[in-house]
Amino acid sequence: MVTTAIIGAGGFSGQETLDRVLAHSGLELVALGSDSLAGQTAEALDPRLARNGHGPLPRFVPNDEAGAAGAELVFCCLDDERAAVLAPPAGAVVVDLSGAHRIDADGWCYALPELAPPTGRLIANPGCYATAALLALAPIAAKVDPASVVIDGKSGISGAGRGLKERSHAAVVLDNVTPYAVGGHRHSPEIAQLLGFPVTFVPHVVPLRRGLVCTCYVSASEDPRPLLEAAYSASHVVQLIDEVPDVARVQGSDAAEVAAFQDTSTGRWIVICAIDNLGKGAAGQAVQNANLALGLEETAGLRLSGVLV
DSSP states (O other), X not given: OEEEEEESTXXXXXXXXXXXXXXXXXXXXXXXXXXXXXXXXXXXXXXXXXXXXXXXXXXXXXXXXXXXXXXXXXXXXXXXXXXXXXXXXXXXXXXXXXSTTSSSOTTOEEOBTTTBOOOSSEEEOOOHHHHHHHHHHGGGGGGBOGGGOEEEEEEOGGGGOSSOOGGGSHHHHTTOOEEOSTTOOTHHHHHHHHHSSOOEEEEEEOSOSSOEEEEEEEOBSSOSXXXXXXXXXXXXXXXXXXXXXXXXXXXXXXXXXXXXXXXXXXXXXXXXXXXXXXXXXXXXXXXXXXXXXXXXXTTTTOOOTTSOO
């Protein structure tokens, strides 16, 4: 059993990570960190944890204390600013779900399992939009015209985190589709880093609790579908399908759906990827990365039971 701590377990991604750790037969939870919940039982986060079937869970402690608990595996679910000053516990595998270490960070490896598996013990987990865009585009990047690439992303409101924000207010989100960070979203450099060229990317908030879809428009020198098939034919996480990817099918799971279609009017290709922003876009991918770094079964602890493999 690999002893495991979660820092920032009180947020959406922290709670989702906790759910997967508890479902993982190879991980032993030894510390739960949350400054706002310190001293309280795990049920303060979710009453269902009292019926988790794994016996009593650790009480919440301050994040610094959880990080210093001596765990062999640490999931960091803090915001970017706080994660940036985190001192990684010596010798531990650390998976950072924030954006603090994704771009050219010394000592950290950017790891998207299907495309760039982890190569060290300090792992920068990709962002949700970047995950969907890269799953759609990275296998075909060598065959596309970089200037042609346009990515349209739409995500449920949980992508904004648990903290209160004006743009996540129900009066703003409901019955609305809201583009934001137009011309400068923080995931654009992350996408470009792995593709090798910059892209035009516009994200939107849609009135969903969770789920994300990226629709990517590209001019390609050849049919991209064989390249996508070669990339994902052996994957139990990414499914290449012939129909349009459906957010509803991947909600609550750690799976991804990818499909490519040719526009009959222009000859351009449309490559679509749907994921759950809290699953494959955050906690599920973090556990997948941890499994690979620790030499465990890649899909251990993941939610894939509803996915045809």
